[in-house]
Structure formats: C-alpha cells, structure tokens
Amino acid sequence: MNRKLLLPSLLLFTSSFVFAQDKVIDNIIKEANENSQLENLAHELLDVVGPRLVGTPQMKQANDWVVKKYADWGISAKNEQWGQWRGWERGVTHVDLVSPRLRTLEAIQLAWSPSTNGKPIKAEAIILPDDITDSVSFQKWLPNVKGKLVLVSHNQISGRPEKNWEEFATKDLFEKYKKDKVEDLRKFSRNLAKTGLKAKELASALENAGAAAVIINNWSQGFGVDKVFGANTRKIPTVNLSVEDYGLVYRLAKHGSKPVLNVTSESKELGLVPTYNTVAELKSKQKPNEYVMLSAHLDSWDAASGATDNGSGTILMMETMRILKKFYPNPKRTILVGHWGSEEQGLNGSKA
Known part of the structure; x- marks a missing residue:
C-alpha cells in the first residue's frame, strides 16, 4: 500500500472504530437514563418475592425468578447447587400483653425460630436478675425460668436515636444521656458476663431449664429499626420485640407487675433442602475463555425485604446485563454474573 494512503486509511478506520464505540456508550447511557427497568425489577424481587433467607421457599423462588428474567432478555442463566441448608418457612408472629393491661406488641420471630405448634403460649415474662455474682448463683436462679418468657437483652434507656437527642435536648442533658447510656450498657454486660455463658449458651441454658420462650430486642439505634437475625434456640421460640415494647415489658417485670404475654409464633421445619447460586452469562466469540x-x-435475612442488603446490588447486576445484551451483545470477553446464596451466613455461595 502507498505510504501516503496508509495513514489516512488508519485514521479513517480508527475514527470509525471510536465513533462506533462512542455510539454504543451513548446508547447504554441513554437506555439507563430513559428506559431503566430498576424500579420494575425492585418491585418484582422486593415486593413480590420478598425476603430471601437461605433454605426458605422464597430463596428458591428468587433463584427461579432471576433465571426467568434473564431468559426473557435472551440471556443464558441457570441455578447451580452449591450445597444444602436447614429448610424453614416463616409464619405469623403475634404477641399481646394481656396483663396488667391489654396491648398488642410489635414483634417478630427470629429466623429459624421453633414454632409454638399451633397453640399460643400464655405465660409470665421475667428478666434476668441484675445482681448475678457468679455462674454458681446464676445456676441456682435458673430453675425460676420454667414455664416463663425470659427477656435476655439490654433494656435501652431511650428509644430515640442520638441525633434526635442532640437536636432537641439541651447540651447538658444530651451529654448526661450519652454518659448514662454507656454506663447502663456496661452494667448490663458485666452482669451478663457473670453467668459464665455466651449468647448461644445462654439461650440453650434457658431452653434446657424449661423456659417457654426467649424474648429479645436488638435495636439498630434508629426510629423503629431492629436487627433480626437467627434464633439460638432449637425447641422454644425466640421473638424480637420493638425497643419501646421491650422496654414496657421489661419495666413491668422489673417493678414486680408480673406481665403476662400471649405469644403466637408459627413456622415450619422443612428438613435439609438444596441451595443454589444463580449464574448468568454473555458469551464472547472473540475470547470466550477470558472473563x-x-x-x-x-x-x-428475612425480617424485611432485603432491599439494601443486597437487593439493590442484585437488580443493578441484572439491569447491567440487560443493557449490555441490548447494545453490546458480542463482548470481547465473556461476562459472567454470580448471584450468590447464603452470603449472610458466611459467604457460603461465593466460596463454593
């Protein structure tokens, strides 16, 4: 080729390539901004399927939903079994304070909590003694839990977030609140440590001593927000009460008012069930074995819809693949998306 023609030809080819690449990028940006499917995906996954606890029917429903959505877009996807998990299905949780007055409490059973077996538990709620001297004194007290609902969590001195205190309290009162809060938690923690038991061991000890149920509160330091994880009991229910309702029952018990609760906690044990990762693929023709x-x-976890952790990440990956399939269907390298299972219990799916 004439050298005088080579450079213009290369420039023409390069500019055409860059223009084509720019066009793809422009189309991707336009699609993301003007035809986003994120809201629809969020509705289907978070509102319709809902929470996705490993071992539950909803987890498998979510796996199958992801595969179907990819198939609708012409993207190859499949469920790959990585192991087995304890199968469990959440039912209704309902708790009423029935004495010394009537009030329906805000409550939810923990994941994998045993059921009340179709018959509500009506029992007095008690708290751990606040003067435990050592493990021996705790063991002497332990028979008192038989047939009782036992509150085992720290009772917050306020259900208001610190930001709210800072905004509305005087400076002196806010500082006092923070100091009292820290000292109150330290006192509770020191007392609990004297039992000689860790959280899981405490739940087992109460269960083995004949407690009717374990009642907790795991407040997230925000208005109306709790962390709800897994139960440490195997035979009796573990139920989380909201910070305000837990405080009410705790105070009634502490002051000798003998609060009585009516607890319904329904769930089903499903045995060992297969668990899956869902993997989607956009296959490359150029470099199919590079990824x-x-x-x-x-x-x-299953007390809420799992939107932030990690429904948002899930639908973002799906929307990314949808747009790439539409405007970049022949990628230079194979693109894989892994939708992992059981991350919350220790990165199990992604490790597999």
Missing part, C-alpha cells in the same frame, strides 16, 4: 466477573449476593 469479566460481576456479582452480588441474592440472599437476605
């Missing part, structure tokens, strides 16, 4: 990897865990 670009995207991922987000699909599972969640």
Whole structure:
C-alpha cells in the first residue's frame, strides 16, 4: 500500500472504530437514563418475592425468578447447587400483653425460630436478675425460668436515636444521656458476663431449664429499626420485640407487675433442602475463555425485604446485563454474573 494512503486509511478506520464505540456508550447511557427497568425489577424481587433467607421457599423462588428474567432478555442463566441448608418457612408472629393491661406488641420471630405448634403460649415474662455474682448463683436462679418468657437483652434507656437527642435536648442533658447510656450498657454486660455463658449458651441454658420462650430486642439505634437475625434456640421460640415494647415489658417485670404475654409464633421445619447460586452469562466469540466477573449476593435475612442488603446490588447486576445484551451483545470477553446464596451466613455461595 502507498505510504501516503496508509495513514489516512488508519485514521479513517480508527475514527470509525471510536465513533462506533462512542455510539454504543451513548446508547447504554441513554437506555439507563430513559428506559431503566430498576424500579420494575425492585418491585418484582422486593415486593413480590420478598425476603430471601437461605433454605426458605422464597430463596428458591428468587433463584427461579432471576433465571426467568434473564431468559426473557435472551440471556443464558441457570441455578447451580452449591450445597444444602436447614429448610424453614416463616409464619405469623403475634404477641399481646394481656396483663396488667391489654396491648398488642410489635414483634417478630427470629429466623429459624421453633414454632409454638399451633397453640399460643400464655405465660409470665421475667428478666434476668441484675445482681448475678457468679455462674454458681446464676445456676441456682435458673430453675425460676420454667414455664416463663425470659427477656435476655439490654433494656435501652431511650428509644430515640442520638441525633434526635442532640437536636432537641439541651447540651447538658444530651451529654448526661450519652454518659448514662454507656454506663447502663456496661452494667448490663458485666452482669451478663457473670453467668459464665455466651449468647448461644445462654439461650440453650434457658431452653434446657424449661423456659417457654426467649424474648429479645436488638435495636439498630434508629426510629423503629431492629436487627433480626437467627434464633439460638432449637425447641422454644425466640421473638424480637420493638425497643419501646421491650422496654414496657421489661419495666413491668422489673417493678414486680408480673406481665403476662400471649405469644403466637408459627413456622415450619422443612428438613435439609438444596441451595443454589444463580449464574448468568454473555458469551464472547472473540475470547470466550477470558472473563469479566460481576456479582452480588441474592440472599437476605428475612425480617424485611432485603432491599439494601443486597437487593439493590442484585437488580443493578441484572439491569447491567440487560443493557449490555441490548447494545453490546458480542463482548470481547465473556461476562459472567454470580448471584450468590447464603452470603449472610458466611459467604457460603461465593466460596463454593
């Protein structure tokens, strides 16, 4: 080729390539901004399927939903079993304070909590003694839990977040609140440590001593927000009460008012069930054995919809693949997306 023609030809080719690449990028940006499917995906996954606890029917429903959505977009996807998990299905939780007055309490059973077996538990609620001297004194007290609902969590001195205190309290009162809060928690922690038991061991000890149920509160330091994880009991229910309702029952018990609760906690044990990762693929023709990897865990805890952790990441990966399939269907390298299972219990799906 004439050298005088080579450079213009290369420049023309290069500019055409850059223009084509720019066009793809422009289309991707336009699609993301003007035809986003994120809201629809969020509705289907978070509102309709809902929470996705490993071992539950909802987790498998979520796996299958992801595969179907990818198939609708012409993207190859499949469920890959990585192991087995304890199968469990959440039912209704309902708790009423029935004495010394009537009030329906805000309550939810923990994941994998045993059921009340179709018959509500009506029992007095008690608290741990606040003067435990050592493990021996705790063991002497332990028979008192038989047939009782036992409150085992720290009772917050206020259900208001610190930001709210800072905004509305005087400076002196806010500082006093923070100091009292720290000291109160330290006192509770020191007392609990004297039992000689860790959290899981305490739940087992109460269960083995004949307690009717374990009642907790795991407040997230925000208005109306709790962390709800897994139960440490195997035979009796573990139920979380909201910070305000837990405080009410705690104070009634502490002051000798003998609060009585009516507890319904329904659930089903499903035995060992298979558990899956869902993997989607955009296959490259140029370099099929070189990979670009995207991922987000699909599972969640099940007291809420799992939107932040990690439904948002899940639908972002799916929307990314939808747009790439539409405007970049022949990638230079194979693009894989892993929707992992059981991240919440120790990165199990992604490790597999």
